[in-house]
Amino acid sequence: MLQMTKLKKSFGNNEVLKGVNLKIEAGSVLVIIGPSGSGKTTLLRCMNLLEQPTEGTLQLLHYTLDFTGNKKPDKQTVLDIRKNTGMVFQSYNLFPHRTVLENIMEGPVIVQKKRVAEAKARAQQLLAKVGLADKADAYPHQLSGGQQQRVGIARAVAMEPKLLLFDEPTSALDPELVGEVLKVMRELASEGMTMAVVTHEMKFAYEVADKVIFMDNGVVVEEGTPQQVLQNPTNERTKAFLSRIEEQ
Amino acid sequence: MSDQTIRLWDIFIDSFLPLLKAGVLYTIPLSLISFVLGCIVALLTALARLSENKILSSVARFYVWLIRGTPLLVQLYIIFYGLPRVGLIIDPFPAAIIGFTLNVGAYNSEIVRAAILSISKGQWEAGFSLGMTKLQTLRRIVLPQATRVAVPPLSNSFISLVKDTSLAFAITVTEMFQKANQLTAYYYEPLLLYSEAALIYLIFSTVLSQLQAKLERRFDRFTAR
Numbered sequence: 001m002l003q004m005t006k007l008k009k010s011f012g013n014n015e016v017l018k019g020v021n022l023k024i025e026a027g028s029v030l031v032i033i034g035p036s037g038s039g040k041t042t043l044l045r046c047m048n049l050l051e052q053p054t055e056g057t058l059q060l061l062h063y064t065l066d067f068t069g070n071k072k073p074d075k076q077t078v079l080d081i082r083k084n085t086g087m088v089f090q091s092y093n094l095f096p097h098r099t100v101l102e103n104i105m106e107g108p109v110i111v112q113k114k115r116v117a118e119a120k121a122r123a124q125q126l127l128a129k130v131g132l133a134d135k136a137d138a139y140p141h142q143l144s145g146g147q148q149q150r151v152g153i154a155r156a157v158a159m160e161p162k163l164l165l166f167d168e169p170t171s172a173l174d175p176e177l178v179g180e181v182l183k184v185m186r187e188l189a190s191e192g193m194t195m196a197v198v199t200h201e202m203k204f205a206y207e208v209a210d211k212v213i214f215m216d217n218g219v220v221v222e223e224g225t226p227q228q229v230l231q232n233p234t235n236e237r238t239k240a241f242l243s244r245i246e247e248q
Numbered sequence: 249m250s251d252q253t254i255r256l257w258d259i260f261i262d263s264f265l266p267l268l269k270a271g272v273l274y275t276i277p278l279s280l281i282s283f284v285l286g287c288i289v290a291l292l293t294a295l296a297r298l299s300e301n302k303i304l305s306s307v308a309r310f311y312v313w314l315i316r317g318t319p320l321l322v323q324l325y326i327i328f329y330g331l332p333r334v335g336l337i338i339d340p341f342p343a344a345i346i347g348f349t350l351n352v353g354a355y356n357s358e359i360v361r362a363a364i365l366s367i368s369k370g371q372w373e374a375g376f377s378l379g380m381t382k383l384q385t386l387r388r389i390v391l392p393q394a395t396r397v398a399v400p401p402l403s404n405s406f407i408s409l410v411k412d413t414s415l416a417f418a419i420t421v422t423e424m425f426q427k428a429n430q431l432t433a434y435y436y437e438p439l440l441l442y443s444e445a446a447l448i449y450l451i452f453s454t455v456l457s458q459l460q461a462k463l464e465r466r467f468d469r470f471t472a473r
Contacts, residue, residue: 050373083379093374097392107378110388159378 001026001163001194002047007056007067009042016042018218019056024163024211029195031205031226034215035241040198043215044165047196048085049078060085061162083111086156090168092148094140100127100151101136107159119158126154130184146177153184157193164188166197202245206230214238256440263431263441270427271448278341278413278423282348283406287360289353294360295386308357315354321415323347328419344416352409359401363394396467403460407453414449424448 002024009017016039024030032040045051046058053067061084065073095103104123108114114122127133130150132143140148149169156164166185170178182204189195189208199205205212206226213223214235222235233239296308315323328343338346367390375385417426428445432438 048377050376079379079381082377085377087373087377089370089374089377091370093368093370095371095374095389097396106388107380110384111379156377 001028001060002196003059004046005057005059007043007046007053007058009039009046009051010054016218017046017053020218020220022213022220024194024196026162026194027192028210029189029197029208031209031212032196032198032215033200033202033205033212033229033241034221038215039218040215041167044167044196044198047163047165048082048087049073050087083159084161085163085165086159086161087165087167088149088152088156088169090171092140092145092152092172094148094151094155096140099137099139100132100143103140103151104155104158107155112159123154123158126158127151129187130154131180144177145173146180149173149181150184153181153188157188163194163196166195166199168198168200170199170201200245202230202242214241216241256437259435259437259440260444263428263435263444266431267424267427267441267445267448270422271424271452274341274416274421274423275410275413275452278344278348278416278421279406279410282345282352282413283409285345285349286352286356286409287402289349290356290360293353293357294364297357297361298364312354312357315351320347320351320412321418323351324415324419340416340419340421343419344413344421347419348409348413348416351412352405356402356405359398359405360394363398363401364390366397367393396464399460399463399467403456403463407456410452410456411449 002022004020004022007017007020007022008015018039020039020043022030022043032043034040042051046053047060052072054070056067058065058067060081063073063077063081065077067073094100095106098106101120101123104126105116105119108119108122109116124133124136127136130153132147132150132154135143135147135151140151143151153169169185170181173181178201182201185195185197185204186208197205197209209226211223212226212229213220214229214233214237215221216237222229222233222238229238230242233242293308293311296304297312299305324344324347327338327347328340331338371389371393372385375389380388413423414425416423417429420426422430424445428441432441435441
């Protein structure tokens with residue numbers, strides 16, 4: 001599904017990703033953990049080209065993008081990759097001027113050019129799936145954080161993405177609202193959705209991930225199954241990070 | 249009532265319709281046309297300034313700098329009295345429209361630019377992540393929200409423009425203030441007639457403020473309070 005080779009990303013002189021090699025198999029769930037500033041969000045944002053890598057190669061779907069020497073992919077490729085990937089944001093980023101239903105229909109109608117009736121029926125299905133069938137006509141500001149994030153997930157899923165990216169989807173939520181969002185994510189994973197998730201929810205990582213990578217200072221320090229990385233880490237930095245998390 | 253009071257009252261009544269007519273025939277069309285055109289100019293200018301293209305943004309910056317740094321009256325004089333020197337003769341009314349459009353376009357472009365910048369980067373990214381182009385995201389996601397932000401300052405700018413159109417008298421447009429001048433020359437009652445013109449400007453501005461309030465309420469449905 002996705003393969004990165006020696007991927008680097010710099011902002012000016014600040015190198016945030018220092019050569020990342022990574023593979024995501026179709027139908028699998030990758031969880032990315034690491035301290036803040038380790039580059040995990042940047043890594044995720046490189047996958048749908050919200051950030052353009054400055055070195056290395058990225059294979060995604062049937063595209064192979066070579067960024068050697070800060071080469072830029074053409075616009076159509078970028079659009080194509082984004083049409084086939086979905087993203088769920090830490091701060092939801094719902095469209096405040098549109099109802100919940102319109103938020104979910106926006107991509108299918110405007111980007112995929114689906115008929116409105118068809119997109120609407122599908123949006124209603126998805127809303128029911130995330131448990132918000134009764135909120136179709138509400139505006140985002142009328143919803144709780146957990147509800148907004150579930151709409152965010154439905155909006156991304158409506159595009160029928162091949163790969164779904166989650167950027168700390170529960171970090172902005174009150175603790176009691178985290179569960180309802182994770183539940184939706186578990187369901188997607190069990191249906192075989194390919195997912196890459198940046199999160200601090202270790203229990204979720206342990207139970208849902210097929211692979212966990214630990215990032216620090218712009219490199220993948222450790223990777224493996226959740227059991228390997230989370231229970232028997234070999235790297236000192238991974239151990240230190242996990243014990244800090246446990247203390248909380 | 250004294251004879252003088254009755255005479256003033258009669259002048260007031262006799263002048264009201266001619267003043268209102270000048271307002272409806274010139275002040276309002278001048279304001280409306282210039283403002284609509286000015287908003288289009290403003291949007292294009294704001295987009296040019298925000299664009300990554302250095303030449304476009306420099307041109308936009310230069311235009312705003314030039315217009316904001318010179319008096320509106322001087323701009324009108326250059327267009328109406330100056331341009332004929334290079335063979336460009338423009339009638340008073342279109343000359344006024346051009347002048348006001350360029351002027352209000354420059355000021356409004358800063359309003360539009362600020363409104364666009366006020367929309368969070370996350371909104372752009374949400375659009376991009378769905379596969380939308382820059383233009384689609386701008387049109388469907390960013391501009392509708394920016395419009396809400398821009399309504400109060402744009403209303404301000406429109407009300408200013410309504411009053412600024414009085415300067416068109418200087419290039420021989422018979423708008424409301426020019427009409428007041430003519431009536432004053434006839435009756436020789438400057439206090440009464442200029443006050444009467446001021447009253448009608450006030451009425452226009454009040455109506456516009458009400459429209460602004462209405463517009464803001466319409467947008468409020470999606471705004472958290």
